[in-house]
Amino acid sequence: MTTTPSLRSRARVRAPELVGRRWLNTGGRDLSLADLRGRVVVLDFWTFCCVNCLHVFDELRPVEARFPEELVVVGVHSPKFEHEGEPAAVEAAVERYAVHHPVLDDPQLVTWGAYAARAWPTLVVVDPEGYVVASLSGEGHGPGLVSLVEELLEEHRAKGTLRSGDSPYVAPEPHPGALSFPGKVVALDDGSFLVTDTAHHEVVWLEADIETERRRWGGEGVLAEPQGLLLLPEAERERLGYDVLVADSVHHRVVALSLTDDEVRVVAGTGEQLRERSGGGPALDQALSTPWDLAWWEGRVVVAMAGVHQLWELRLDPDPSASTVAVLAGTTQEGIRDGAAATAWFAQPSGLAVGTDGRLWLADSESSALRSLTRGDDGDVTVVTHVGTGLFDFGHRDGSGHGPLGSEEVGDALLQHPLGVTVLPDGSVAVSDTYNGAVRRFDPVTNQVTTLATGLLEPSDAAVETDAETGEARLVVVESASHRLVRVAVPAQAQRVDGGAHRVQRPPTDLAPGEVELTVAFTPPAGQELDDRYGDPTRLVVSSTPPSLLLEGEGSATGLTRRLRLAEGIATGTLHVSVQAAACDADAEHAACHLFQQDWGIPLRLTADGPSTLALDLRGV
Incomplete structure (x- = not known):
């Protein structure tokens, strides 16, 4: 069993200074680590496209509330996409996601690099004397963070190095207006529209003039950042007794609305976030993870499960306890992999629409991809990518899509973090190309991408x-x-637009070709231990782009170390590492268990004098 070592035994590493373009949520004041000396500081490295970063916001809020005078959380916004580096976009994201602590705008990834961050999200804990004591990647660290902060407070209270103080957070002026960061829209039969008023936590029914309100549902505590909407087929509305489904993203639920009353009915999800692999089960007993959009496909509801990079199917019954959910496609691995649904990879699926030919279209946002699912005569579902090449390539470029599945023909069209897809009357697909501020069109007949409109501010969905x-x-x-x-x-x-191609600007990690030792550090929080009752409680999955980069070490196995062999003659590539570790409360009669997990996509530069070891922190202290 592994236990947390004493903080006093750890090597002391001075925390680098916080350097960026500007500070937000401080009333215009610049902060330094010296200003925060005497308190525990948690640096949250995030970027606003990242659904896992949004999960961490929810995990941090109760920790901040528990230690209001001794703990300061500082967000460090280090962007992945080009659009995320724009000052107005960062300000909007801080407002959109109700970030109530200081945020350092770090567009050049200066502070990101100083702290050797390799993944979004990453948490770094700095003690009251200004030394780094922990680095935590991924999500699920809330309880462990509480125990670590308590340990630090006890130590520094005894040393006399702890001080209390008011938070440096200064609330910005709120955005006035009827809607606040709306998410998705659906057209109703009478020409009116429903829209998710996401930051107001409501669903709004608008008249055909798209301004006059007819009704609102929800509100804070009832809905939490609702996203996708689905108007059910008329026969289903009569069978079920409600009309519309809503993806209640932060509550991790699917809820139902009737257009004739104000009730919000839960039809799927427990309200808890899914934190481990699941095959599904009774809809009301199954945890979900950030459902983002919904579509009616082949007699069931398809749910874009952004939080676990999968598509699920929901089969509805008039008796809610008889409804079921199951995985339709995706392994939870983040990336692009086509073919059989059971082995496909997705990357934060965020928009769904059903084509005139019965195909299910998908906006796969983190890979800047347009993809589709079809069911063959044999009943098997196949996933195909039409636009998009991976997690790190994006742009605004019209042109051709990819060749058919199995072809090596790669198109030149590019998107940037699209969130919505809409089928047009001619069978082509309008893509809400969110970070390009554009609406694009993909014609599956000609296999061409063109641009319908530009100059929009983060278009996220559309209705015809x-x-x-x-x-x-x-x-x-x-x-x-x-x-x-x-x-x-x-x-x-x-x-027709050619705005160029871009790649995520992160400094590559140098490694030597040949044998490389990969290690993932994981120290359970105080009071927890690795749960080895049923064998090794860890899982490590490794792959690469291009696949030829990794000669040995690919695949899934237990353990947190892996010997890799990298190919000679390949200058650059990306190493994909996914890890899980389970820990349970020690010495407890009814121990609670916790799953820690993270995916890394690490850009590599292979050089003869590079190191032959790669160390990553899942929870390193």
């Missing part, structure tokens, strides 16, 4: 409507960062 006078189709687009819906024409001849 038909002009009553002209009969022409147009889009009602959710312009999320402008807090409104707007109408966009669908031109017969789409624009």
Whole structure:
């Protein structure tokens, strides 16, 4: 069994200074570590595209509330996508996600590099004397963080190096307006619309003028950052007794609304976040993880489960206790892998729509990809990528999509973190290309991507409507960062744009080709121990892009170390590492168990004089 060592025995490493473009949530004041001396500081390295980072916000809030005078949380926003480096976009994200602590804007990843962060999210704990005492990757660290802070407070209270004080947080001016960062929209039969008013935690029914309100549902405590909407088929509405489903993302639930009353009914999810692999079960007894969108496909509801990089299916019954959920596609591994649904990889699926040919279209946001699912005559579901190459490539470029499944033909079209897909009357797909501020169009017949509209602020979804006078189709687009819906024409001849290609700008990790020893550090929190009652409670999954980079060491196995062999003659690539470790409360009659997990995508540069070891922290202290 592994236990947490005494803090006094750890090597003392001075925390680097906090350097960035500017500070947010401080009333215009710049902060330094010297300003925070005497208190425990938790640095939260995040980027606003990352669903796991959003989970960490929820984990940190009770920790901040528990130690209001002795603990300071500082967000360090270190962007992945180009759009995430824009000052206005960072400000909007801090407001959108109700970040109530100081945030350092770190667009050049200066502080990220100084603390050797390799993944979003990463937490670094600094003690009251200014020394780094822990680095924690991924999510699920809330309880362990509480015990670590308590240990530090006890130690530094005894040493006389602890001081209390008011938080340096200064609340910004709130955004006025009827909507606040709306997420998704659905058109109703009478020409009106439903929209998720995400930051107000409500669903709003708007008249056809997309401004006049007819009704609201939810509110804080009832819904939490609702996203996707689904108007059920008429026969299903009659069978079930409700009309609309809502992806209640932060509550990790799917709920139902009737257009004739104010009730919000839970139809799937326990309210707890899914933290381990599951095959599904009774819908009301199964934890979910950040459901982001919904679609009706082949007689069941498909749920884009952004938090675990999967698609699930929900089979509804008039008796809610008889409804069931199950995994439809995805392994929980983050990335792009096509083929059989059971072995496919997704990356934060965020938008769903069903095509006129029965195909299920998917906006896979973290890989900047447009993908689809089809069911063959044999009943098997196949996943195909049409646009997008991986977690680190993006841009605004019109052009061709990929060749058919199994082809090595890679198209030149690029997207940047799309959140929505909408099927147009001709069977083509409008993509809400969120971080490019554009609506794009993919034509599956010609395999071409073009641009319908630009100059939008984070469009996240769209619905089709038909002009009553002209009969022409147009889009009602959710312009999320402008807090409104707007109408966009669908031109017969789409624009063509080449805004260039981009890659995530993170410093690569140097390694030598040949044998490399990979180790993942994991020290359970105080009072917990590795749960080895049923064997080794760890799992390590390793792969690479390109696949030829990794000659040995690929695959899944127990243990937190792995001997790899990297190919000669390949200059750069990406190493994908996924890890899980289970720990349980020690010396407890009814011990609670906790799953710790993280995915890394580590850009590599292979050089002869590089190191032959790679050390990662799942929970290193």
